[in-house]
Amino acid sequence: MPKLLWSEHELVDALKERKSHAFGFLYENYAAALYSIIKPIVTDDSELACDVLQEVFINIWRKIETYDHTKGRLFTWMLNIARNASIDTLRSKHYRQAQKSQQLLENSSMRGAAGQMTEQQVDTIGMEKVLETLQPEHRTLVELAYFKGFTHEQIAEMMDIPLGTVKTRIRHALLQLREYLR
Structure with a gap:
């Protein structure tokens, strides 16, 4: 017993x-x-x-x-x-995420390096300052979802974080942006 x-x-x-x-x-x-x-x-x-x-x-x-x-x-x-x-x-975890984020940013900058400004890049002009108001982990997720076109599932897999966490962070970021832009 x-x-x-x-x-x-x-x-x-x-x-x-x-x-x-x-x-x-x-x-x-x-x-x-x-x-x-x-x-x-x-x-x-x-x-x-x-x-x-x-x-x-x-x-x-x-x-x-x-x-x-x-x-x-x-x-x-x-x-x-x-x-x-x-x-x-x-x-x-931080190290893995930072490495993945860096790799994603390097890959995306190579695509636009040929001097061609795509329609997507034109849409993001001026948004950089607005996005600076977000926490770094939120900013990265917003950039991946809305400016790079990745799905939430793809982001969760790339960043090695749960899908629910990705969705929650993006939602919080969008609410912060809404408040900032009022």
């Missing part, structure tokens, strides 16, 4: 013995606290924050042998794992 209360020492020992009910107790009692550490770091995506939380608990399970009670409390150790995983995830 699973225990309802554990001392920190008992919990760590049970985790090191790979007792699943101890891990269940750990998750039930610490998931919300760790999520509250992850969410402010991974601000734009609740789904990503949940993924990071899952990764954190997997790391805790795998690395419990490295926990040393003389260096700090269990929660502090887990908090550091959560914070580091959040930052690592954010950095890698």
Whole structure:
């Protein structure tokens, strides 16, 4: 029968013995606290924050042998794992998106480099200043959707973000532009 209360020492020992009910107790009692550490770091995506939380608990399970009670409390150790995983995830996601955005911009500038001004380019004259009012991630999505002609699905795939996030960001950007242009 699973225990309802554990001392920190008992919990760590049970985790090191790979007792699943101890891990269940750990998750039930610490998931919300760790999520509250992850969410402010991974601000734009609740789904990503949940993924990071899952990764954190997997790391805790795998690395419990490295926990040393003389260096700090269990929660502090887990908090550091959560914070580091959040930052690592954010950095890698940001890097991938930045690389994809740069590649898209380079490809689109090559198409217009022959000195020909297309009808689409004429329509965007003057919009650059208006788009500067948007957050960079919103501006990129608006440019891809409305000036480059990509579908929301294509943007989600290119940027490696969920389709719902693409739609939400574009909607927020359009609302911001509407307010700005009033």
